[in-house]
Amino acid sequence: MTAGAALPLIIVTGMAFEARIAQGPGVEVVYAARADLLERALAQALARGASGVMSFGTAGGLAPGMLPGALVVADAIDGPAGRRPTDAAWRDRIATALHTSIRTARVESGPMAAVAAPVVSEQEKAALHRSTGALAVDMESHIAAKQADANGLPFVVCRAIVDPAWRTLPPAATAGLREDGTTALAPILRELARSPGQLPAMIRLAFDARAARLSLVAARAALQRAGALVPPAAVA
DSSP states (O other): OOGGGGSOEEEEESSHHHHHHHOOTTEEEEEOSSHHHHHHHHHHHHHTOOSEEEEEEEEEEOSTTOOTTOEEEEEEEEETTEEEEOOHHHHHHHHHHHHHHOSSSOEEEEEEEEOSSOOOSHHHHHHHHHHHOOSEEESSHHHHHHHHHHTTOOEEEEEEEEEOTTOOOOTHHHHTBOTTSOBOHHHHHHHHHHOGGGHHHHHHHHHHHHHHHHHHHHHHHHHHHHTTTSOGGGOO
């Protein structure tokens, strides 16, 4: 390995539970739900040195066939600053590792949309899919892509679908998300008490979230085993 291979991979997520899954040897994880907090944490991590940047975690489904737990290895990010490609050689290694090791989840490559505000309704998801052709959407990948590009580092995405394209998220789903990426239970309970009709949708979301979490855990282990958490350029 080259000297650069000793530098950590920076994994970028939006939520604390995603960060816990992503942690491991050779990795530094940064996370926050609020964009400016995430940008600051990522800039500080990159200033310490990195071999590459990966966006990892959950995503909302945009393509109709993407079920909860499906994995997306993005070939490009379509975000507020336009479309940025991911590192081709690295994403191919990641996709191969996932296809080889994970038999219980669909693995797809294609564009990922990135937005500044949550996309919660079926109608919003359909419109975003039509305008971008993206398989899924998240709120962190464009931030990670921009800073990776500015630092001349390879960038990839590995995300698991949590809410499919045809499902509108109830208000309770986002009520407890704190700016730092952790979750507070009390606001969720208050929202359900105010509007108990959301409970069936929240139960469905819990099952979807479990499928996404299991896929992320399996993906993280598969990438570690395959050595795919090291960008190809960092390997002699």
